[in-house]
Amino acid sequence: MNASTPDPLAQQFVAFAVEAGVLRFGEFKTKAGRLSPYFFNAGLFDDGAKLVKLAQFYAQRLLASGLDFDMIFGPAYKGITLAAAVAMELARLGHNKPFAYNRKEAKDHGEGGTLVGAPVKGRVLIIDDVISAGTSVRESIAMIQAAGATPCGVAIALDRQEKAAENGVDMDWSAVQYVTKHLHLPVASIAGLSDLLQYLRTASDPAVVAHAAAVQAYRDRYGV
Structure with a gap:
């Protein structure tokens, strides 16, 4: 699909995120210290109806991507809810996959350890909301490999498609590009900044x- 042809799934997702108040416009300071005209907060998919719809978008994108995986891993904290919700939606569609997640603090009683859920084995898909610097992905890779399994890809809701920053210096690559080129993991995103721009240009609401x-x-300034 070329840049001029709208991706229907991505356009539907952006519209949903705007309507849900998850994607907002104004002036927001990013982790890199930039002033962004938009802000995506996946923590605001905060009721059952929104979460069900979000999981449907993830599942549709994953099934269309052709990514082959045996189970889902959700890094704490946002990834926990996402992994559970997407596993439920995939099962509803006839693709039942086990899922696991980590806790931030190791537990020394009960089952112990940092991993919770299904045994981490086989080809493991990491699911998160965004990739800001790749740190969470690297940590997930380490946990998955320590369990003897193989990370095979990452699924995210929004690819900001902007240059990563290290120590205040803009890089020539985005966090998603870093994951694909240096960590050698394919990334499936429901939508990207280009999809957001397409939505903004064609929205029926003049305020949008x-x-x-x-x-x-x-x-133009920070994009890759």
């Missing part, structure tokens, strides 16, 4: 369209 110029300027 009004944000297109600021988002385009941000992409």
Whole structure:
């Protein structure tokens, strides 16, 4: 699908995120210290109906991606809910997959350890909301490999498609590109910044369209 052809799933997801108040416009400071004209907060998919719909988007993107995986791993904390929800939706569609997640603090009683859920084995898909610096992915890879399994890909909701920053210096690659090129894991994202821009330019609400110029300027400056 070329850049000029809208991706229907991505457009539906962006519209859903805007309507749910998860994708907001204004002026927001990012972790890299940049002033972004938009903010995506997956923690605001905070009721049953939103979570069910979010899981449907993940499942559709995963099934369309052709990624082959045996189980799902959700890094704490946002990934825990995402892994459970997506596993449920995949099962509903006839693709029952086990899932596991980690806890931040190791437990020294009961079953112990940091991993919870199904045994981590085979080809493991990591699921998260975004990839900001790749740190969470690297930590997940280490836990999966320590369990004797193989990380095989990452699924995220939104690819910001912007340059990563290290020690205040802009890199020539994005966090997602780092994961694909240096960690050698394919990344399936429901939507990206290019999809957001397409949505803003074609929205029926003039108040939404009004944000297109600021988002385009941000992409021109920081995009990859």
